[in-house]
Amino acid sequence: MSKKNKQNILLLITSMLFGAFDDTSGFAAPGYQGPVTDHFDGEKFYNRVDSDVGLIDFFRFSLPFNFVKRDWPEWIDSTPQKIDLKKQAGDEISVTFINHSTLLIQVDGINILTDPIFTQRTSSLSWIGPKRVRNPGVNLVDLPPLDIILVSHNHYDHLDIESLKLLQDRNPEGRPPLILSGLGNGLFFKDRLLTNFKDLDWDQSVQYKNIEFVFTETRHRSGRGITDQNKTLWGGFVIKTRLGNIYFAGDTGYGPHFKDARKTHGDFSLSLLPIGAYEPRWFMKVAHLNPEDAVEAHMDLNSKKSMGIHFGTFQLTYESIDQPVIDLKKALTNKQISETDFIVPEFGKTYIFRP
Numbered sequence: 001m002s003k004k005n006k007q008n009i010l011l012l013i014t015s016m017l018f019g020a021f022d023d024t025s026g027f028a029a030p031g032y033q034g035p036v037t038d039h040f041d042g043e044k045f046y047n048r049v050d051s052d053v054g055l056i057d058f059f060r061f062s063l064p065f066n067f068v069k070r071d072w073p074e075w076i077d078s079t080p081q082k083i084d085l086k087k088q089a090g091d092e093i094s095v096t097f098i099n100h101s102t103l104l105i106q107v108d109g110i111n112i113l114t115d116p117i118f119t120q121r122t123s124s125l126s127w128i129g130p131k132r133v134r135n136p137g138v139n140l141v142d143l144p145p146l147d148i149i150l151v152s153h154n155h156y157d158h159l160d161i162e163s164l165k166l167l168q169d170r171n172p173e174g175r176p177p178l179i180l181s182g183l184g185n186g187l188f189f190k191d192r193l194l195t196n197f198k199d200l201d202w203d204q205s206v207q208y209k210n211i212e213f214v215f216t217e218t219r220h221r222s223g224r225g226i227t228d229q230n231k232t233l234w235g236g237f238v239i240k241t242r243l244g245n246i247y248f249a250g251d252t253g254y255g256p257h258f259k260d261a262r263k264t265h266g267d268f269s270l271s272l273l274p275i276g277a278y279e280p281r282w283f284m285k286v287a288h289l290n291p292e293d294a295v296e297a298h299m300d301l302n303s304k305k306s307m308g309i310h311f312g313t314f315q316l317t318y319e320s321i322d323q324p325v326i327d328l329k330k331a332l333t334n335k336q337i338s339e340t341d342f343i344v345p346e347f348g349k350t351y352i353f354r355p
Contacts, residue, residue: 028224028225028226028227028228029154029184029185029187029188029223029224029225029228029231029232030184030187030188030191030228030231031043031044031184031187031228031231031232032045032183032184032187032199032231032232032233034183037201039202039217039233040183040233043231044229044230044231045183045222045230045231045232045233045234046230047219047220047221047255048217049219049255049256049257070318070319070320070321070323071320072133072315072320072321073133073321074133075133075134076133076134077134078134078135078137078347078348079135080135080136080137080138080139080142080348081137081138081347081348081349082138082142083096083104083138083142083143083144083350084350085144090108090109091243091354091355092107092243092352092353092354093105093106093107093241093243093244093246093269093270093352093353093354094106094107094350094351094352094353095270095272095307095345095350095351095353096137096138096348096349096350096351097137097307097309097345097346097347097348097349097351098116098136098137098138098347098348099117099132099134099136099137099312099313099347100115100117100157100309100310100311100313100314101114101115101117101152101157101158101250101251101272101274101309101310102114102115102116102117102118102136103248103272103307103309104138104143104144105239105246105248106144107211107239107241107243107246108209108210108211108241108242108243109209110147110148110208110209110211111143111144111145111146111147111148112146112147112148112149112150112239113143113146113148113149113150113167113177114149114150114152114237114248114250114272115150115151115152115157115158115159115250116140116149116160116163116164116167117157117158117160117163118136118139118140118160118162118163118166119160119162119163120132122155122156122157122160122314122316123156124156124224129156130157130314130315130316131314132313132314133312133313133314133315133321134312134313134347136347136348137346137347137348137349138348140163140166140167140170141170143167143170145170145171145172145177146167146170146171146177147177147178147208148177148178148179148180148208148213149164149167149177149178149179149180150179150180150181150213150237150248150250151164151179151180151181151182151185152181152182152218152234152235152236152237152248152249152250152251153181153182153220153221153222153232153233153234153235153250153251154181154185154188154222154223154224154232154234155222155223155224155251156224157314157316158250158251159181159185159188159224161188161192164179164189164192164194165192165193165194168194168195168196176194176195176196177196178196178197178198178206178208179194179196179197179198180197180198180200180206180213180215180237181197181198181199181200181215182199182200182201182215182222182232182233182234182235183199183200183201183232183233184199184231184232184233185197185199185232185233186198186199188232199233200215200235201215201233202215202216202217202233202235203215203216203217203264210241210242211239211240211241212239212240213237213238213239213240214237214238214239214240214265215235215236215237216235216236216237216238216257216261217235217236217257217260217261218234218235218236218249218250218251218252218253218255218257219252219253219254219255219257219286219287220234220250220251220252220253220287221234221287222234234250234251235250236248236249236250236252237250238261238265240265243269243354243355244267244268244269244270244304244355245265245266245267245268245269245270246268246269246270246271246272247261247268247270247271247272247273247301247303248272249271249272249273249274249289249297249309250274251274251287251288251310252274252287252288252289253285253286253287253288253289253293254285254289254293254296254297258296258297258300258301259300261301262300262301262302267301267302267303267304268301268302268303268304269303269304269305269353269355270303270304270305270306270307270353271297271298271301271303271305271306271307272306272307272309273289273294273297273298273306273307273308273309274288274289274294274308274309274310274311275289275290275291275294275308275309275310275311275324275325275327275328275344276308276310276311276312276316276317276319276324277310277311277316277317277319278290278291278293278317278319278324279317279318279319279323280317280318284317288310288317290327291308291324291327291328291330291331292327292330292331292334294306294308294328294331294342295328295331295332295335295337295342298337298341298342299335299337304341304353305341305342305343305353306341306342306343307342307343307344307345307351308324308325308328308342308343308344308345309345311324311325311344312324312347325344328342328344
């Protein structure tokens with residue numbers, strides 16, 4: 001790991017330590033308040049399957065002298081693509097991979113964007129934190145008008161407030177897209193002057209025209225600083241359409257929630273599953289799938305097709321930039337699953353799925 005990167009990590013940790021205690025600093029998010037449930041103790045949310053790591057583990061993972069990260073390229077030259085805005089056929093699901101966990105899903109005339117991040121860093125500060133190594137596959141200004149934005153949880157690489165602000169003001173006639181996210185995130189959105197949002201608990205749903213969006217259990221955590229750890233809810237989304245169910249995992253470790261989702265909602269036409277940011281396993285296993293886990297999730301969901309996400313954009317963990325693709329191919333071979341059934345998408349490319 002370079003000296004510069006080590007210095008950046010130290011600065012980021014210091015900023016979190018001294019900034020996160022003040023909610024006005026931009027690091028900590030407001031906490032949810034509500035009744036006790038089987039995943040909320042009155043102060044913090046927790047996974048139904050025990051899978052937490054403590055702050056000591058976090059700092060052990062983060063301190064520079066423990067870093068054995070594989071080098072990533074400083075930059076990958078790439079040209080953002082233009083989306084074909086012609087009328088979508090009524091019998092297909094269109095998915096454009098933009099970057100990280102950001103995808104444009106178009107189905108039944110509805111435009112859905114997931115975990116949008118178009119900024120340079122996954123951080124509250126513009127000059128520090130993990131920096132992107134390539135352009136988004138599609139520029140924000142080239143997106144079609146959006147109906148729904150799905151935000152899986154409030155980590156910086158999934159809830160990017162600057163991207164959300166820009167997207168709020170793009171729609172015609174000043175009609176902002178509806179942002180769906182977990183309990184407690186609405187307080188943060190309101191503080192940042194976003195105007196159209198709805199918080200959901202696990203298994204709660206929203207009907208938008210002829211599509212139902214169900215916020216569903218995942219195995220993860222939340223927090224933008226030290227004082228707000230697990231004070232807002234994380235989750236994935238089941239998107240129920242007449243062309244079949246779509247599963248957007250957001251960010252998750254492996255657990256029984258995949259089989260539970262299939263049991264509750266039925267089989268899936270398409271699953272969007274994270275395959276990157278998974279090493280070292282002693283730290284990341286509780287909250288992040290590795291490619292082998294992602295293949296297990298694909299099978300648990302009985303998904304007709306799956307697409308890998310959460311890779312190749314920001315160096316968040318130890319593995320090299322190409323390792324997720326290499327490991328996914330091995331896992332698919334081991335399970336005798338075709339690579340056409342679990343796709344590694346190209347940045348900016350649109351994929352068409354038909355029932």
